[in-house]
Amino acid sequence: MRLTYSAQSPESIGFLLLPRFAMVAFFSAIEPLRIANRLTGESLFEWDLVSRDGRPVTASNGMAIDADHGLEDAPLTPSLAVCASFAPDDAIDETLIRWLRERAAQGCVLGGMDTGCVVLAAAGLLDDQTVTLHWESLPEFRARFPQVDAVESLYEVTAEGFSCAGGSSAIDMSLDLIRRRHGDDLAERVCAQLLHDQGRRPASRQRDPLMPEDPLLVRAIALMEANLDTPLGIGELAAELDLSWRRLERLFVRQLGTSPQRIYMARRLDHAHRLLRETRHSVMEIALACGFGSASSFTRAFRRQHGLTPSELRRRPSAAAAAGPLSHREPSSLELSSLEPSSLELSNRA
Numbered sequence: 001m002r003l004t005y006s007a008q009s010p011e012s013i014g015f016l017l018l019p020r021f022a023m024v025a026f027f028s029a030i031e032p033l034r035i036a037n038r039l040t041g042e043s044l045f046e047w048d049l050v051s052r053d054g055r056p057v058t059a060s061n062g063m064a065i066d067a068d069h070g071l072e073d074a075p076l077t078p079s080l081a082v083c084a085s086f087a088p089d090d091a092i093d094e095t096l097i098r099w100l101r102e103r104a105a106q107g108c109v110l111g112g113m114d115t116g117c118v119v120l121a122a123a124g125l126l127d128d129q130t131v132t133l134h135w136e137s138l139p140e141f142r143a144r145f146p147q148v149d150a151v152e153s154l155y156e157v158t159a160e161g162f163s164c165a166g167g168s169s170a171i172d173m174s175l176d177l178i179r180r181r182h183g184d185d186l187a188e189r190v191c192a193q194l195l196h197d198q199g200r201r202p203a204s205r206q207r208d209p210l211m212p213e214d215p216l217l218v219r220a221i222a223l224m225e226a227n228l229d230t231p232l233g234i235g236e237l238a239a240e241l242d243l244s245w246r247r248l249e250r251l252f253v254r255q256l257g258t259s260p261q262r263i264y265m266a267r268r269l270d271h272a273h274r275l276l277r278e279t280r281h282s283v284m285e286i287a288l289a290c291g292f293g294s295a296s297s298f299t300r301a302f303r304r305q306h307g308l309t310p311s312e313l314r315r316r317p318s319a320a321a322a323a324g325p326l327s328h329r330e331p332s333s334l335e336l337s338s339l340e341p342s343s344l345e346l347s348n349r350a
Contacts, residue, residue: 001162001177002079002109010043011181014080014108016050017067022085022114023059028170029081029113035190036178044182050074052096060085071099079109082116085134085166086278089118097123114166121145131163132156136274139228140289171196216241217251224264228271231291234260269305272298276313283310 005011013033015026033045051057054070069075080103084091100123104110112120117133118141120126130149133141142150155164155173164173171194179187223232223240237260238245252260272290275281281289287298299309306313 001081001111001157001173003157003159003162003180005078005181010037010046012075012077013045013047014050014074014077015047016080016082016116017057017059017065018052018082018084018088018091018116018119019057020060020086020090021057021083022166023061023063023065024168025085025113025164025166025170026059026065026083028168029164029174032171032174032178032190032194035193036182036186039186039189039193040182044178048075048077050080052091071095076103076106076108078107079111079162081111081113081162082119083113084116084119085114088115089122089279092119092122100125109161111162111164113164113170117141117148117150117163120161121148126161129160130156130158131161132165133163134166136271139225139271140275140279142226143229143289168196214251214255216243216248217255220248220252220260221263224260224267227291228268229289229291231264231268265301266305268292269302272302272310273306273313276310286310 001013015029017026030047033047036044049065049068050071051067051069052071054067054073056064056066058064082100096119100110100120104125110120110125112118112131112133114134115137117126117131118137121131121141121144126145126148128147128149130151132151132153132155135152138150138152141148153165154169155176156162157173157176162173164170175187175191175196178190219241220237223237232240234248235245238248241248243251248260252258252263256263268290272286275286275289276283279286283298284295287293287295290298292298292301299311303309
């Protein structure tokens with residue numbers, strides 16, 4: 001999926017499948033390429049599936065996919081997509097990092113799907129690059145890898161590499177590849193076969209979470225998400241937007257039916273829910289990462305939002321294998337209203 005490619009068809013693309021990779025993203029990347037081959041009657045694209053040891057890899061939905069190669073015998077393809085999803089850190093070790101660095105040194109253009117960029121960043125292969133990954137993983141990724149420009153777009157393709165946010169965004173990235181290599185007509189025909197919206201471009205946002213049309217509220221929510229670990233006071237948030245805090249309060253209540261404090265708290269607690277399920281950080285570390293000064297205040301707020309304590313969530317047998325945390329959906333108005341103002345830990349200072 002490199003930006004430019006002058007070799008003859010078929011164009012070879014490698015997919016490194018890591019345990020618990022996102023099946024939907026993987027299939028979404030492959031299917032447009034398969035359809036392009038079928039519509040033209042030519043082998044425009046081919047792909048090699050790689051696992052650590054050449055054995056089948058189990059995706060996050062429990063299904064296993066056969067691999068064509070292990071790391072030791074994988075062919076050097078012009079580009080390679082690292083496919084991950086939940087707990088990408090579990091797959092990272094010196095062997096994998098060394099292999100990825102060797103591929104990059106040999107001219108292979110590397111990319112990440114869903115959370116694949118976590119693996120590439122840990123290998124030091126994304127410094128000063130612009131990438132994207134699933135919106136839910138962005139706050140932690142930005143904090144962990146400040147040297148990487150991580151944005152909330154559907155996909156990114158540059159001379160250095162490529163990335164997509166997972167899910168259906170992989171369709172958009174593959175359609176972009178088809179369009180660049182073989183023209184708009186073929187891309188549109190593939191799009192029609194997929195019944196896919198042709199209007200999505202790389203800079204399209206991944207989601208529209210409780211997002212009003214008012215650009216001030218769009219900016220306000222973006223500021224909240226950029227400051228989950230050190231929450232801004234509502235006065236500080238309003239000042240960033242050149243508003244009074246009273247006007248900001250009125251905007252949220254009028255357009256979203258709740259206060260900025262409640263929205264902010266819900267986002268912090270949903271981020272905490274994901275960290276509890278997908279990382280090994282302690283409860284106290286997660287509390288601090290989500291802007292809480294103590295484990296007790298974090299536990300009280302978490303129970304009000306999610307109906308159980310952080311420790312109880314981690315003890316659930318299904319926690320490690322669940323398809324996704326509650327933060328994959330937006331909190332309902334009932335859940336938002338259940339957050340008591342006294343628990344919000346946000347000030348209305350001007």
